[in-house]
Amino acid sequence: MSTIEDVAKLAGLSRTTVSRVLNDHPYVSDEKKELVQKAMEQLGYVPNSAARSLRNQKTGIIAVLIPKISTPFFSQLIELLEMKASSKGYQLIICQTQFSKQKECRYLNLLKTKQVDGVIMTAVENDWSVIDSYLNYGPIVLCNEKIENANIPMVYVNQAQSGYLVAKHLIERGHTHIAYCSNGVKSEGMRARIKGFQSALQEVNIHSYEKFYFDKVSSVEDGKQVFRKLACMKVSPTAVFAGGDAVAAGIISEAQKAGWRIPEDLAVVGYDNMEITKLVDPMITTVIQPVDAMAEKSIDVMCEKIHRKQFRTFENHEFISKLAYRGSSTNRDHLVATS
Amino acid sequence: MSTIEDVAKLAGLSRTTVSRVLNDHPYVSDEKKELVQKAMEQLGYVPNSAARSLRNQKTGIIAVLIPKISTPFFSQLIELLEMKASSKGYQLIICQTQFSKQKECRYLNLLKTKQVDGVIMTAVENDWSVIDSYLNYGPIVLCNEKIENANIPMVYVNQAQSGYLVAKHLIERGHTHIAYCSNGVKSEGMRARIKGFQSALQEVNIHSYEKFYFDKVSSVEDGKQVFRKLACMKVSPTAVFAGGDAVAAGIISEAQKAGWRIPEDLAVVGYDNMEITKLVDPMITTVIQPVDAMAEKSIDVMCEKIHRKQFRTFENHEFISKLAYRGSSTNRDHLVATS
DNA sequence: ATGAAAGCGCTAACAC
DNA sequence: GTGTTAGCGCTTTCAT
Numbered sequence: 001m002s003t004i005e006d007v008a009k010l011a012g013l014s015r016t017t018v019s020r021v022l023n024d025h026p027y028v029s030d031e032k033k034e035l036v037q038k039a040m041e042q043l044g045y046v047p048n049s050a051a052r053s054l055r056n057q058k059t060g061i062i063a064v065l066i067p068k069i070s071t072p073f074f075s076q077l078i079e080l081l082e083m084k085a086s087s088k089g090y091q092l093i094i095c096q097t098q099f100s101k102q103k104e105c106r107y108l109n110l111l112k113t114k115q116v117d118g119v120i121m122t123a124v125e126n127d128w129s130v131i132d133s134y135l136n137y138g139p140i141v142l143c144n145e146k147i148e149n150a151n152i153p154m155v156y157v158n159q160a161q162s163g164y165l166v167a168k169h170l171i172e173r174g175h176t177h178i179a180y181c182s183n184g185v186k187s188e189g190m191r192a193r194i195k196g197f198q199s200a201l202q203e204v205n206i207h208s209y210e211k212f213y214f215d216k217v218s219s220v221e222d223g224k225q226v227f228r229k230l231a232c233m234k235v236s237p238t239a240v241f242a243g244g245d246a247v248a249a250g251i252i253s254e255a256q257k258a259g260w261r262i263p264e265d266l267a268v269v270g271y272d273n274m275e276i277t278k279l280v281d282p283m284i285t286t287v288i289q290p291v292d293a294m295a296e297k298s299i300d301v302m303c304e305k306i307h308r309k310q311f312r313t314f315e316n317h318e319f320i321s322k323l324a325y326r327g328s329s330t331n332r333d334h335l336v337a338t339s
Numbered sequence: 340m341s342t343i344e345d346v347a348k349l350a351g352l353s354r355t356t357v358s359r360v361l362n363d364h365p366y367v368s369d370e371k372k373e374l375v376q377k378a379m380e381q382l383g384y385v386p387n388s389a390a391r392s393l394r395n396q397k398t399g400i401i402a403v404l405i406p407k408i409s410t411p412f413f414s415q416l417i418e419l420l421e422m423k424a425s426s427k428g429y430q431l432i433i434c435q436t437q438f439s440k441q442k443e444c445r446y447l448n449l450l451k452t453k454q455v456d457g458v459i460m461t462a463v464e465n466d467w468s469v470i471d472s473y474l475n476y477g478p479i480v481l482c483n484e485k486i487e488n489a490n491i492p493m494v495y496v497n498q499a500q501s502g503y504l505v506a507k508h509l510i511e512r513g514h515t516h517i518a519y520c521s522n523g524v525k526s527e528g529m530r531a532r533i534k535g536f537q538s539a540l541q542e543v544n545i546h547s548y549e550k551f552y553f554d555k556v557s558s559v560e561d562g563k564q565v566f567r568k569l570a571c572m573k574v575s576p577t578a579v580f581a582g583g584d585a586v587a588a589g590i591i592s593e594a595q596k597a598g599w600r601i602p603e604d605l606a607v608v609g610y611d612n613m614e615i616t617k618l619v620d621p622m623i624t625t626v627i628q629p630v631d632a633m634a635e636k637s638i639d640v641m642c643e644k645i646h647r648k649q650f651r652t653f654e655n656h657e658f659i660s661k662l663a664y665r666g667s668s669t670n671r672d673h674l675v676a677t678s
Numbered sequence: 679a680t681g682a683a684a685g686c687g688c689t690a691a692c693a694c
Numbered sequence: 695g696t697g698t699t700a701g702c703g704c705t706t707t708c709a710t
Binding site for chain 2: 703704
């Protein structure tokens with residue numbers, strides 16, 4: 001491995017000049033510049049990034065904390081974050097917290113050891129006061145999450161609006177007995193989602209939602225179970241907001257196996273617009289979040305924070321979602337074409 | 340940010356002693372050790388990883404090159420690699436090549452700049468001669484891929500066996516007209532898969548496979564299209580090896596829409612045992628690869644390479660897959676229970 | 679058992 | 695325009 005010194009010697013110049021060429025600084029004559037470039041090429045010289053990091057006090061790496069990589073929504077989010085980061089010259093270290101407070105802290109320590117320039121959190125396990133203390137060491141940006149009173153940039157979807165949107169849609173289609181599925185996560189966003197959902201129901205004087213509330217359902221299997229429970233209620237709902245596409249698919253699959261027609265006997269709405277929604281028949285009506293825009297904003301904000309070295313700034317970057325109207329909640333004759 | 344110097348001063352000792360404590364070296368009296376630990380705690384000292392990397396010539400980071408993160412198989416692989424790496428104290432940098440030779444090289448450069456200690460490739464875009472040159476800078480391990488004549492560790496599945504297994508299964512169930520779907524990737528593994536598949540057919544004197552070959556199909560949508568083509572052939576196949584679970588799901592979905600019964604009118608076999616296989620009805624017979632074991636082996640081998648500093652060693656770590664017998668290829672009365 | 683000092687590879691004052 | 699030099703924070707001989 002050749003160093004900047006080797007290049008300097010070969011070119012008959014000083015390390016400084018080589019460094020200047022390396023970093024595109026002004027005040028280097030074209031003549032010497034060429035000399036340096038030739039020497040670099042000849043030696044196959046590449047700057048050592050550890051030395052650069054040490055000297056410059058920055059690494060060009062961002063850590064992304066994520067509960068579980070293989071969850072379709074998260075893998076999509078990572079994919080987009082990676083693309084945006086890459087286009088800005090940053091590398092991404094991926095850290096799975098597995099919903100553990102301890103692991104979350106362990107990874108936040110990357111900030112203390114200066115192994116990364118910043119941390120993007122896509123979920124939060126610890127209390128805010130715990131997270132807050134890490135802000136002394138570098139920037140933290142929340143992506144896909146919001147915390148009341150947190151003095152950092154937060155990029156998130158207005159889930160109250162999402163919940164409202166779904167309820168409104170089902171009400172408009174004549175439903176009055178509407179079930180709600182929660183994935184059991186107790187985040188700010190989840191609370192907002194159910195609030196928005198309920199407020200739409202209350203507007204038209206429906207108060208039955210408590211009877212039709214299912215908690216801690218997130219997988220296909222959970223969805224199947226939801227249907228089984230729902231099917232044997234004395235008064236069963238005619239529509240269900242599954243809270244996730246996998247759950248929606250599970251409900252539909254089990255319902256059809258039991259001879260129910262979708263959406264005539266049961267309308268179903270999912271969340272996240274994953275590929276699975278287009279796979280089942282009928283296709284699943286679902287909430288589309290602007291994941292691409294959120295990923296971009298998160299990276300942009302992070303770069304700006306790193307640059308500004310000002311970490312404790314309250315910033316809300318709110319996005320809103322749309323509904324993709326598909327067959328699982330809409331009769332074919334009413335169906336509006338969607339992508 | 341406090342440094343090792345600060346700790347030394349506060350403890351009234353030298354940097355050397357602090358460093359010894361930090362690295363669990365012998366020859367430090369318990370008394371001084373305690374002194375140092377107290378000082379570290381008091382200052383909230385954390386060692387700077389850039390300085391350590393520079394001094395030790397290693398980073399504790401491994402790069403994983405992957406074509407596309409959100410592909411279910413790859414996100415599962417990353418998840419497992421991350422867990423194994425994490426348990427060995429390594430961080431993972433995730434790099435999306437997006438099937439581009441150029442990006443692949445750009446990321447292989449992380450090895451040259453010493454930003455990572457090693458690279459795990461889950462696919463290979465460039466010619467081997469190109470990749471080979473990077474071995475001068477650090478270890479490369481192939482995970483989920485095999486290249487003839489590559490002098491590095493390769494962790495892969497014997498796909499000839501997988502293909503054979505699938506064909507054998509379908510033959511045993513009486514099929515003689517069996518279609519084959521390829522995802523269009525021209526890797527060693529894909530060639531082996533089709534070879535194994537064909538050899539099983541040849542054993543029983545079936546030579547019709549060329550008529551029933553579909554190339555470049557990988558998505559649900561592609562699968563739907565395969566069915567449409569297949570349905571209007573003069574002699575249509577009675578079974579199809581979809582080559583991927585998404586394709587299998589697409590075929591089944593479209594077939595059922597057209598009134599075909601699965602598996603009576605068409606038997607379907609997928610690949611990878613993704614969640615989607617359990618979602619459709621009937622559930623999809625599929626090939627299960629030992630992804631967990633492969634991830635573990637890849638990380639183990641990588642750590643060993645990093646340690647040994649001997650990068651050009653030919654190593655085959657071959658794994659074999661199993662078939663999960665499910666409803667898409669097996670009548671209920673013959674169905675063997677599988678997980 | 680402990681410390682002094684050199685040096686990993688790079689950049690940026692500062693001098694000329 | 696170009697070079698000299700100090701130093702980023704750490705580990706490790708080599709003395710003692």
